[in-house]
Amino acid sequence: MIDHIEIRTRGKGLHEITGMVQSVVGASGAEEGLCTIMMQHTSAGLTIQENADPSARHDLEGWLDRHVPEGDPHFTHVHEGPDDMPSHIKAALTATTLSIPIVRGALALGTWQGIYLWEHRSRGSTRRCVVHIGA
Amino acid sequence: MIDHIEIRTRGKGLHEITGMVQSVVGASGAEEGLCTIMMQHTSAGLTIQENADPSARHDLEGWLDRHVPEGDPHFTHVHEGPDDMPSHIKAALTATTLSIPIVRGALALGTWQGIYLWEHRSRGSTRRCVVHIGA
Amino acid sequence: MIDHIEIRTRGKGLHEITGMVQSVVGASGAEEGLCTIMMQHTSAGLTIQENADPSARHDLEGWLDRHVPEGDPHFTHVHEGPDDMPSHIKAALTATTLSIPIVRGALALGTWQGIYLWEHRSRGSTRRCVVHIGA
Numbered sequence: 118m119i120d121h122i123e124i125r126t127r128g129k130g131l132h133e134i135t136g137m138v139q140s141v142v143g144a145s146g147a148e149e150g151l152c153t154i155m156m157q158h159t160s161a162g163l164t165i166q167e168n169a170d171p172s173a174r175h176d177l178e179g180w181l182d183r184h185v186p187e188g189d190p191h192f193t194h195v196h197e198g199p200d201d202m203p204s205h206i207k208a209a210l211t212a213t214t215l216s217i218p219i220v221r222g223a224l225a226l227g228t229w230q231g232i233y234l235w236e237h238r239s240r241g242s243t244r245r246c247v248v249h250i251g252a
Numbered sequence: 253m254i255d256h257i258e259i260r261t262r263g264k265g266l267h268e269i270t271g272m273v274q275s276v277v278g279a280s281g282a283e284e285g286l287c288t289i290m291m292q293h294t295s296a297g298l299t300i301q302e303n304a305d306p307s308a309r310h311d312l313e314g315w316l317d318r319h320v321p322e323g324d325p326h327f328t329h330v331h332e333g334p335d336d337m338p339s340h341i342k343a344a345l346t347a348t349t350l351s352i353p354i355v356r357g358a359l360a361l362g363t364w365q366g367i368y369l370w371e372h373r374s375r376g377s378t379r380r381c382v383v384h385i386g387a
Numbered sequence: 388m389i390d391h392i393e394i395r396t397r398g399k400g401l402h403e404i405t406g407m408v409q410s411v412v413g414a415s416g417a418e419e420g421l422c423t424i425m426m427q428h429t430s431a432g433l434t435i436q437e438n439a440d441p442s443a444r445h446d447l448e449g450w451l452d453r454h455v456p457e458g459d460p461h462f463t464h465v466h467e468g469p470d471d472m473p474s475h476i477k478a479a480l481t482a483t484t485l486s487i488p489i490v491r492g493a494l495a496l497g498t499w500q501g502i503y504l505w506e507h508r509s510r511g512s513t514r515r516c517v518v519h520i521g522a
Binding site: 284285286299300301302305307308310311312314315316318319345346347350351352353355360361362363364365386387 | 389421423425426427428429454455459461462463464472475476478479480482483484486515517518519521522
């Protein structure tokens with residue numbers, strides 16, 4: 118079964134999509150199987166991260182921003198703005214696809230795990246992910 | 253088919269789990285298919301790495317430790333200890349899920365590839381992975 | 388269904404394999420499903436990146452080369468040459484497996500997405516990926 122989820126982001130950062138993905142799993146009726154999510158953009162990514170304390174996501178975003186900074190004088194791919202090239206590098210360093218087992222109709226995440234869409238563009242955008250549910 | 257593997261780590265570093273994952277594949281009876289492994293924690297990860305010379309894993313661990321050091325003054329998520337925030341960043345930079353084809357009843361790894369659980373907490377922990385075997 | 392693709396690389400960089408992977412999908416006859424690609428080497432990786440402007444791939448390669456440089460005095464795994472240890476670290480920081488949904492017989496990639504084999508050794512090599520097509 119294939120479905121899509123669409124999220125309007127309004128800036129850089131981690132947007133939780135666990136509930137949206139679980140809704141697709143629920144609608145599929147799958148009791149056991151595998152849920153695969155793929156980001157259809159190269160300037161945003163996916164990650165499974167701690168869903169409890171927001172300071173962890175804040176520090177994660179900060180670390181990546183400091184290590185892949187805008188304005189790196191080595192960048193030549195700059196015509197779409199200073200946040201464009203960092204967004205591609207950040208996407209390459211994190212995940213574009215995630216596959217999560219389904220157990221008893223639910224995503225088999227750990228207690229403190231959430232699924233996040235990681236927006237890397239300053240203005241955000243409408244982001245589309247494909248979700249596949251297999252046996 | 254869904255199963256779990258549990259590993260008691262005793263500190264940072266790469267712990268090989270190839271044999272444990274292959275045992276799950278063997279028990280499933282699958283001759284051809286796809287084996288997906290998901291780490292149920294956000295302070296440890298998964299990686300496929302060279303299984304021959306341990307110096308490669310030592311240098312890999314060292315590089316990541318130097319680039320995501322404990323005590324970074326930017327970190328605010330520090331109440332669980334200095335190794336906590338680095339562990340989440342390290343997990344985000346590596347894999348949380350891996351999908352490996354099964355050929356003739358075995359994981360279709362390359363000659364020098366092993367599957368590793370990558371512990372990022374100093375004291376280690378009991379780590380749980382979900383394993384899904386699909387057709 | 389399982390197949391393989393083999394690519395002869397001649398040096399570091401991103402080699403597009405979207406067409407080769409789509410050929411495997413086409414030959415499988417799958418209209419809907421999941422295509423998983425696994426790199427069988429630990430000194431090369433896989434990534435989904437922008438397929439339009441080559442400057443993005445150039446800057447991506449440059450960033451990774453500067454952050455995981457040859458000749459790092461901390462490296463002990465050096466007997467296969469100065470590009471060996473960086474190649475394992477680069478592979479760990481990017482993807483070894485990718486799972487891409489199939490919709491209407493085609494890889495459900497976004498408009499600007501291409502699948503790339505990322506060679507990290509200076510001389511290149513013959514690289515082999517396993518491709519699994521599931522329902």
